[in-house]
Amino acid sequence: MTTTIAVPPSLLGRVQSAWEQLTHAERIVFGIIVLLPVWWGIGYAYILLLLLLGIALSDWWRFGRIRLAKPRLEAVLLLCFGVYCWVNINLNAQAITGHTLLGPLAHWLSGGLLLWYIQSNHIRVRLRVALWAGAVLMAEILALWFVAQIVMGGNVPILRSLTGLLLGKQEQYAGGMGDSNYLRLLDSSESFNFFGGARYSSFFAHPEFAGQAMAFVCLLSLSGRGLWPFLLGGAGLLALLLTGTRSALLCLAIVAALRFVFSLGKSGGIAAVLALAAAGSFTILSVPPVTEAVLGSYQGTVQSTDNFRKESTDARRLIYERTFEKVAEDLPLFGFGMPGKTVIPGYKPAQIGSHSFILGSLLYCQGFVGTALFVAFWSSLWLRLWQERDERPDCGLWTLVLWTMISAVVAFEIVRLSVVLLCVLLVVDQKPSKTAVSSRMTRSMS
Secondary structure, three states: OOOOOOOOOOHHHHHHHHHHOOOHHHHHHHHHHHOHHHHHHHOHHHHHHHHHHHHHHHHHHHHOOOOOOOOOHHHHHHHHHHHHHHHHHHHHOOOOOHHHHHHHHHHHHHHHHHHHHHHHOOOOEEHHHHHHHHHHHHHHHHHHHHHHHHHOOOOOOOEEOHHHHHOOOOOOOOOOOOHHHEEOOEEOOOOOOOOOOOEEOOOOOOHHHHHHHHHHHHHHHHOOOOHHHHHHHHHHHHHHHHHOOHHHHHHHHHHHHHHHHHHHHHHHHHHHHHHHHHHHHHHHHHOHHHHHHHHHHHHHHHHHHHHOOHHHHHHHHHHHHHHHHHHHHHOOOOOOOOOOOEOOOOOOOOEOOOOOHHHHHHHHHHHHHHHHHHHHHHHHHHHHHHHOHHHOOOHHHHHHHHHHHHOOOOOOOHHHHHHHHHHHHEEOOOOOOHHHHHHHHHHHHO
């Protein structure tokens, strides 16, 4: 009598088996995410344009054509917005430069074309693949921070990226020189993070962009199940605190609370939500120690938030005030195309029409026409994800909520548009069909 002893597969074997189960699109997306350090070294601002060129060349090589179907409404609207921005910027710029020509092309137009391609080919990526890729990326991010802050003591030189070298940027970094042109890991020029150290930019060129990406990682982890998505969310929250991004942290807390309330209402009905609200209100208003604690915590939070990087807060407030005054005074139909004069002499980034996507990038720079185009695109994307909500993880819709809230105080950069495209790709994990299982068994037996 022979006894069969099951030998557990090695870690490498399990990884190889998991990799073989991925589709071609999932492997590409996984590689794009985990190789983010490479994109950072090249220059993150051109990631969408480079992906677009790579897809076009690959399709032309394999199929002799670029596979595009009739575009859906949201892709058409995003492309129209991109063309409008490109024309408006170059008409209003003091001089047409490579930046004015390539900027909208690498941002909105590339994003619109990628959205068109994704929808034309019905490309889908399972949630678990995004979670795996996110776990690898977070390991890279935290390991790099440990080396930069702990091992090197924060003394990390600022090098030029590949695009910075090709564009001939000066070796020494200065504000307004373009974040994607330099490899800046730690930023101590604008005060500190939530732990008192230098703000961490990671592979996202600026702490603000890194904070937004980490907020998305937290929402992504909430859509997963089990222990390791929870650990992924914890790593994302830690990295978010290291970036010192107030807007992303505050908006993430609000969105997480809203998600909890909606989840409670979905499982327990409206009665559960009302019962929770009634119990909380009664406790806060009827128990004096609790009332005093809540009021004290609220007042302390408002004061500490206002004083945290106070110089940055005052500068932003001044930018918003001047931008609002200009918009209210001129009521720009087509916008001014470009940000205006700086409100802080000697500091170019503090320009009128900056540091806010809604007030600055849309209303001030692109006017009411550009704002209407973007609102139409954003609304159609919301509607699309809502109609397909049964087959998609809820992080997609909640990310749109998060981005909408953050847009009041932060510009809409490549990072956020890339995340939007990822949300369009994501679908919930589904068990393989009987046909797929039978086909896989047939291939393994042959």
